[in-house]
Amino acid sequence: MLPRSVNERLLARREGRGAMRVKAIALALALWAVGAAVAAAQVPYVPAEFLSGHRRLQGNSITFCVYEDSPTYAFDRAVAEELAMALLLEPNFFEVKPPPFRLAQEDYVEELYVLLMDHCDAMVGFSLATDTYPDWLVLTRPYYWTPYVLAVTDPDYRQLSDIPRDKAIGTRLLTLVDVEFINFMSTLPKEQRWRRFPYVSDALLVQRLLDGTIAGALMWAPALYRETGGNPEALGIRVISTSPLRTIERPVGLAVRSSDAFLRAMLDEAIAALTQDGIIDELLERTGTLGRPDR
Amino acid sequence: MKTLRKLGLLTVLVVLVASVAASAQLKSYRPITDEMLINAHKDPDNWLMWRRTYDLWGYSPLDQINKENVHKLQLVWGIAMNPGLQEAAPLVYDGIMFLHHQGNRVQALDATTGDVIWEYNRVLPEVTGAYHTNQYQRTKNSIALYGDKVYLATSDAHVVALDARTGQVVWETQVDDWSKGYSYTAGPVVAKGIVVTGMSGCSMTGTPGGCYVVAHDAETGEELWRTYTIAQPGQPGDETWNGLPIESRWGASLWGTPSYDPELDLLFIGTAMPIPYPEVVRGSGDGAALYTNSTLALDLYTGEIKWYFQHLPRDNWDLDHPFERILVDAVIDGKERKLVFGAFGKTGIVWFLDRETGEFIRAVETVYQNVQTVDPVTGAVTVNTDLVFDKMGETKFVCPHLSGGKLYNSGAYNPLTNAYYVPLNNTCMEATPREVEFRPGESVAGLASRMVHAPNSGGLVGRVDAINVSTGEHMWSHQQRAPWGGSLITTAGGLVFGGDANRRFKAFDAETGKVLWELPLTAPVTGWPITYAVNGRQYVAVPVGGGTMTNFLSLTPEIPNTSGSNVLLVFALPED
Known part of the structure; x- marks a missing residue:
C-alpha cells in the first residue's frame, strides 16, 4: 500500500x-x-x-x-x-x-x-x-476526465440541434467529438446534415466562431479555455449542450x-x-x- | 622503416595526383547549355538529369554492357552515403558524378573511382516528430545541372544553386516555411533558364491550401511563378471541395520531378491525394477535390495550367498519383501521337494521354485494384462507391495497399523495344478510418491500414511488367516473392536493371523478362540506378540501403529487413 x-x-x-x-x-x-x-x-x-x-x-x-x-x-x-x-x-x-x-x-x-x-x-x-x-x-x-463541448455565440442556441442545418459546424479534426459528429451525421438524410468544417488549430476554430464562418465549435474544453484566456464568456462565447450527440468525456x-x-x-x-x-x-x-x- | 617511408611518400603522391586530376576535371568544366539538355538523348556517356533526359525515359544508348556479357559485371567502386531513406539518384557529366545524399549533402566525385572532388553539406534546422523527420530523411531523388551550377531543393524548403566547380553556394532562396511542414522531397528540373520544383509536405497542419509548383530564375534565384495544386477559392475546381474553406483543404503534394517537352514548352507533373484520406473525415463530401491525383500540364514560362486530367477523383484511400510522366511520340491505332504516359499512381494503372491536349487515349491495368473503373473510350473514371467509407470504424478491403501497387520508384522506356518497364508490388489492405487521440483533443490517423496479399497473387509480391507502348499489351511480367525495391533503367544493350527489397540487383532481358544476372548487395535496392561511360568504359551505379520500399516486407516475414548502411555501388565489366 x-x-x-x-x-x-x-x-x-x-x-x-x-x-x-x-x-x-x-x-x-x-x-x-x-x-x-x-x-x-x-x-x-x-x-x-x-x-x-x-x-x-x-x-x-x-x-x-x-x-x-x-x-x-x-x-x-x-x-x-x-x-x-x-x-x-x-x-x-x-x-x-x-x-x-x-x-x-x-x-x-x-x-x-x-x-x-x-x-x-x-x-x-x-x-x-x-x-x-x-x-x-x-x-x-x-x-x-475532461469533456468536449459545443461553443456558440448566438444566444438563441441551447443545444446542437437548435443550430439551423444550413450552417457550418467547426470541429477539431479527428477528435473523439468529431468522430461522434461524423457518425451521427451519417445517420441523417443528406438534406438534414450540417456542413462540417474540420480545423486543426484550436485558435483558428475560435477565430472562425467569432467571425461567423461557423455557427458552433466542437472542441476540447481545456483548449477552449486556453484560447479564450480562461474566460470565453468575455468574448461572447457560450458553452451549450452537444445534444443530440452524447456528452463526451475523455479519460x-x-x-x-x-x-x-x-x-x-x-x-x-x-x-x-x-x-x-x-x-x-x-x-x-x-x-x-x-x-x-x-x- | 624505409618501406614505411616509401609507402607514406607513395600515399602522398597518390593523394596529390588524385587531387590534381580531380581539380583538373573541374577546371575544364564545360557549362551545360539548353542545347545539351534538349539533345541529351544523343549524348550516351552522360546522365545529365534525374532520368537522363527531359522525357524521363530512364534509357541509355550505351551497349557495352549487354545481354551476352552482363553476367561478367563486377564491383569497381563504392562509397558510403548518409543514413536515412535511400532514394538517391546520381548524375554524371564528363567523368564527374554529382551525388545527392540524404540531408542535402552533395558530393562531386570522380566517376571512375568515387574519389571526392568537393562536397557541400547543408546545415538543416532540427525538426521534431516522425513525419517531419521522415521528410528530412528522404533523399531528394536528384539534383539538377545547368550552366555552371548544381541546383538542389532542400528539406528546409529552399532552392540552392552551387558552383559546379567548387560546391560553393552561389545563391539560395527560401521558398516556404519549413517549420510548418513544407519540405522538398523531389529534385528540380531546369530548362531555358528556369528552375522548376514541386513542393511537398502538405499533409501537415501548417500547409492548408495545398502545395504548389514554383519556378525560379536559374541565374538569380528570383521567383518567377507559383501554381497551387489545390483549387483556390473562386477559381475553376473550387466547387469540387463542396464549400470547404481553403484553410481546411490539404494535400496535392508534389513528390516527383516534372518531365518537360521543349517543343511545347510544357511541364508535366503529378499530384498526390487529398488530406485527410477518407472523404467522411475530409469534409469534401463526394467532391472530386481538384487538382489532387491529377496530371497537370503547365506552361514553362507562366505556370498556367494548360490542361489537367484527374485520374482518381474523391480519393478515400491514400492512392496518390505523383509518379513519373514519360513523354514518347508513338504510333497508336495508325496515328502518330505525342504521348504522356506511365503508371502515374499507386493503382498501377498505366495511363496514356495526348500531351498536347490531355485527351485520354488508353488505360492499361497492371496489379489488381478494386477502387475504380476507367471507360475505355472516354477515360471517365467511376469510383467504386462500395469502398467509400460512410462512417468511422468500418473496414473495407481495398486494393492496392496505400503503399501501392506502384510507388515512387520509376519505370523506364526503351525505344528499341517500344516498351515501358514498370516496378510494382501486388498488395491490398484492410482499411479503417478511425480516430486515434494520443493527446486529448489532438489526433492523428484518419485511415488505419493492414497490408495483405493481393487476391490470386500466390504470395508473390514483387513485380516488373513490360508493356508495349503502341498496343498497350503486356509483353512480359516478372513476379517474385521478394517485394520490388528501386527504380528501373533500360539500355541499348537490351537490358533492364533494377533491384528488390531482398538486396538482389538484377538485369532482365528487355525483350523477354528473363533474369540474366543478379547479385545480392549490402541492403535493399531502393534508389535510382544510372549508367554512364568514362573513357570508353560503361559503368552501372546503384544506390542501396533501404527505405520506404521495405514496408512491403510485412508480407514476406521470412525475408529480414536489412535496411541501413546506405552506399552507392558501381559496377563495370572487367577491363581486359
Whole structure:
C-alpha cells in the first residue's frame, strides 16, 4: 500500500525510507532491466539513427515526457510530480515539442516509441479511450476526465440541434467529438446534415466562431479555455449542450511500454492514492483545469 | 622503416595526383547549355538529369554492357552515403558524378573511382516528430545541372544553386516555411533558364491550401511563378471541395520531378491525394477535390495550367498519383501521337494521354485494384462507391495497399523495344478510418491500414511488367516473392536493371523478362540506378540501403529487413 496523503507520504519519506527504498530500488532495477527487453516482434520499424542506442540509467529518478504546448500542461506536470513523490522518486521531465499535425498513425507510434526508448519512462497527458494502440504500449488508469463541448455565440442556441442545418459546424479534426459528429451525421438524410468544417488549430476554430464562418465549435474544453484566456464568456462565447450527440468525456492517463508492466502497476497504485486523497481535485482547482478525477 | 617511408611518400603522391586530376576535371568544366539538355538523348556517356533526359525515359544508348556479357559485371567502386531513406539518384557529366545524399549533402566525385572532388553539406534546422523527420530523411531523388551550377531543393524548403566547380553556394532562396511542414522531397528540373520544383509536405497542419509548383530564375534565384495544386477559392475546381474553406483543404503534394517537352514548352507533373484520406473525415463530401491525383500540364514560362486530367477523383484511400510522366511520340491505332504516359499512381494503372491536349487515349491495368473503373473510350473514371467509407470504424478491403501497387520508384522506356518497364508490388489492405487521440483533443490517423496479399497473387509480391507502348499489351511480367525495391533503367544493350527489397540487383532481358544476372548487395535496392561511360568504359551505379520500399516486407516475414548502411555501388565489366 502506498501512503494516503501528502503529509503521510512526506512522513514516510523521512521515517520509512527502508521499505520504500527497497521499492524504489526495485523500480529502478525494473526500469533498467526492461530497457533492453522491448518486445521486438511488435515494435514499429524505427531506423537505427532515430534511437540513441544507449540504455537510460535512472537511479532513484523517473522521467516523464510532457507536451509543452498542451492546454493542460501545468496540470499534467503537477500530477507527474505528485506521482513521483508517491513513488519516492525524483521527477525529471522531458518536454516534447509537438510536431505539426500529421495523419498517419504509424508516424506517431514511431515517434512515441523513440520517446519512450530514449527519453522518458512514461508519457503524461495521454488519451486512453481507444483500442487502437500498438501491442508494445500500455496505458495506466486515468488520473482525470475532461469533456468536449459545443461553443456558440448566438444566444438563441441551447443545444446542437437548435443550430439551423444550413450552417457550418467547426470541429477539431479527428477528435473523439468529431468522430461522434461524423457518425451521427451519417445517420441523417443528406438534406438534414450540417456542413462540417474540420480545423486543426484550436485558435483558428475560435477565430472562425467569432467571425461567423461557423455557427458552433466542437472542441476540447481545456483548449477552449486556453484560447479564450480562461474566460470565453468575455468574448461572447457560450458553452451549450452537444445534444443530440452524447456528452463526451475523455479519460487521460500515462502511456508506458508494455515491457514496463511493473511501472504501470506502480503508477496505477499511485493514481488511485492521489485520487482518494483528493490530490487530483486539488490540482485541478489550483491549475484551473476543467475536468474531474476518475471515480 | 624505409618501406614505411616509401609507402607514406607513395600515399602522398597518390593523394596529390588524385587531387590534381580531380581539380583538373573541374577546371575544364564545360557549362551545360539548353542545347545539351534538349539533345541529351544523343549524348550516351552522360546522365545529365534525374532520368537522363527531359522525357524521363530512364534509357541509355550505351551497349557495352549487354545481354551476352552482363553476367561478367563486377564491383569497381563504392562509397558510403548518409543514413536515412535511400532514394538517391546520381548524375554524371564528363567523368564527374554529382551525388545527392540524404540531408542535402552533395558530393562531386570522380566517376571512375568515387574519389571526392568537393562536397557541400547543408546545415538543416532540427525538426521534431516522425513525419517531419521522415521528410528530412528522404533523399531528394536528384539534383539538377545547368550552366555552371548544381541546383538542389532542400528539406528546409529552399532552392540552392552551387558552383559546379567548387560546391560553393552561389545563391539560395527560401521558398516556404519549413517549420510548418513544407519540405522538398523531389529534385528540380531546369530548362531555358528556369528552375522548376514541386513542393511537398502538405499533409501537415501548417500547409492548408495545398502545395504548389514554383519556378525560379536559374541565374538569380528570383521567383518567377507559383501554381497551387489545390483549387483556390473562386477559381475553376473550387466547387469540387463542396464549400470547404481553403484553410481546411490539404494535400496535392508534389513528390516527383516534372518531365518537360521543349517543343511545347510544357511541364508535366503529378499530384498526390487529398488530406485527410477518407472523404467522411475530409469534409469534401463526394467532391472530386481538384487538382489532387491529377496530371497537370503547365506552361514553362507562366505556370498556367494548360490542361489537367484527374485520374482518381474523391480519393478515400491514400492512392496518390505523383509518379513519373514519360513523354514518347508513338504510333497508336495508325496515328502518330505525342504521348504522356506511365503508371502515374499507386493503382498501377498505366495511363496514356495526348500531351498536347490531355485527351485520354488508353488505360492499361497492371496489379489488381478494386477502387475504380476507367471507360475505355472516354477515360471517365467511376469510383467504386462500395469502398467509400460512410462512417468511422468500418473496414473495407481495398486494393492496392496505400503503399501501392506502384510507388515512387520509376519505370523506364526503351525505344528499341517500344516498351515501358514498370516496378510494382501486388498488395491490398484492410482499411479503417478511425480516430486515434494520443493527446486529448489532438489526433492523428484518419485511415488505419493492414497490408495483405493481393487476391490470386500466390504470395508473390514483387513485380516488373513490360508493356508495349503502341498496343498497350503486356509483353512480359516478372513476379517474385521478394517485394520490388528501386527504380528501373533500360539500355541499348537490351537490358533492364533494377533491384528488390531482398538486396538482389538484377538485369532482365528487355525483350523477354528473363533474369540474366543478379547479385545480392549490402541492403535493399531502393534508389535510382544510372549508367554512364568514362573513357570508353560503361559503368552501372546503384544506390542501396533501404527505405520506404521495405514496408512491403510485412508480407514476406521470412525475408529480414536489412535496411541501413546506405552506399552507392558501381559496377563495370572487367577491363581486359
